[in-house]
Amino acid sequence: MQKHDQDYIKRKNRATVFEMIKNNPPLSRAEIARLTGMSPTTISRIVSDLFHLDFMHEIEQETSSVGRKAVLLQVNPRSVLSVGVEIDKTMIRIGVIDLDGRVIGSRTIERQKNEAAEATLGNIAAGINELIEAEDFDRRRIVGIGVGLPGIIDYASGTAVLSAQLGWKQTDIAGILKKLTGLEVAVDNELKVKSLAEHMYGAAKGSSRSVLIGFGSGVGSSLIIDGEIYRGESNSAGEIGHTVVDPGGILCECGKVGCLQTYIAEASLLEQSNKIKPIANLDELFQARRDGEFWAASIIDRAMTFIAVTISNIACMYNPDTVILTGKLVERFSEVREFIADKCMDQFVWEPLRGTFQIVYSAFENDGVVIGSGLLAQSRFLDISSQMEQVELIDN
Ligand SMILES: [Zn+2]
Incomplete structure (x- = not known):
């Protein structure tokens, strides 16, 4: 075998062993050999190199039979x-x-x-x-x-x-x-x-088809299929904020009329509010609704309706198993969460899709x-x- 072929195989084997232990910890050397099909000698050499350079930890675990201890390996996360x-x-x-x-x-x-x-x-x-x-x-x-x-x-x-x-x-x-x-x-x-963070370690861990929808300064989404971010032709898949929901609607910052985000995005809600009363931020807008101000209720209720419509449209488009919601509007205001919990599935989602997916909230919020x-x-x-x-x- 050529030297570079040997080198290629060695690198490939190391990557396989490392990934195997990282994704299925803890594992014994025998289990790694069985799962990868590599020889015990190869495994033992690779593991020893990884261990020596501090990429692995060994832990001892009591096996079920007569108090024998098995030595298992796990990746050193640091x-x-x-x-x-x-x-x-x-x-x-x-x-x-x-x-x-x-x-x-x-x-x-x-x-x-x-x-x-x-x-x-x-x-x-x-x-x-x-x-x-x-x-x-x-x-x-x-x-x-x-x-x-x-x-x-x-x-x-x-x-x-x-x-x-x-x-x-x-x-x-x-x-x-x-x-x-x-x-x-x-x-x-x-x-x-x-969405990658939520898929790997957060609210959508274990999901094979999840969509994250963000309701913040804009409206957008990201689809993960079998662990891969779905990007589309120019990495723009999921830009739902500029899907047109009312061709006779409000002018959007993008220059089109009636984009979804003109009904939900923070700046847009504040702009509409300020036509009636000076409002500095979403907290003031929600306070006005709690104080019984009709105009504030109407702007927020319409935004919540469009949030539920968005979830329903996403479910129709992608048929996901999990929808993760994130962004200031859904994370900070309990009214919005209550509306989604009470009404979204029953009143907005198309019947055949009801109950086929779960609606969850970002596990990481600001760190995501x-x-x-x-x-x-x-x-x-x-x-x-x-x-x-x-x-x-x-x-x-
Ligand atoms: Zn737009």
Whole structure:
């Protein structure tokens, strides 16, 4: 066999063993051999390398028969790390994420409204470096950076094609951040990474067909099929905020008339409210409804109706097993949750689809984008052999 063929097989086997233990912990060496079909000698060599470089832990477990102890292996969650970044209009969140999707260190940086991309990305790079040094994270263990932001993102190149919320157009986020940090960078839409976090470790764990719907500054969704984010032709699948629900309706920020988000998005609700009374935020709008103000009730009731309609439309389109709701409107106001619990399934969802899916709420709320971005970087950049070489030059 050629040297590079041997090397290829070795790398492939290591990846298989590492994934197997990561996804089915804890496992004995014998079980790994049985599940992968590799020889016990091969398993023992790979495991010993992984163990030596601290990628694995051994635990002892009592077996059922006469008090014998079995030695089982599990992955050390801190042996591979990534950085997750959320860029929002006025805020940047940075987190170091471990293999179990836990945030093990974080920073929040303010962002000036309409700050230029170069300035924001410079602050992010500085923030990442500061976080790594201050909390003494092992740089060699970091596989890359994931970034989540609102807008249309070219996933392959890591470019923000258009982010209306940030005021960015054709911004090479991956290129700039890689230059500043020396780390690999993956970029995606914020709801897509959030849905990944919920699928892997949150509200949709174990689901094979889940849709996350975000009701926040805009309205959007992300579909995960068998563990994969469904992107569509240009990574725009799920942009339901601009589906037209009333061709004779209200003018949307996108220039069209009657888009779904003109009935639900925060800015739109505030704009409609301010035609009647000065209202600064959603809290004031909901307070007005609680105080019995008819106009506030009518704006909120219409928004809740459109939320239920959206859930029903999504169910018809994708036939998911789980719908995850997220965003300020559903997370902060109990009225909205009660409306969905009482009325959505019974009054809005088409009868054959009733009860075929569960409606759940985000398990991560504010951390979701940071966690999902970090997990995205791990899934795209983790190559266990390269990681091993980076931690210590091992004998090939
Ligand atoms: Zn629109």
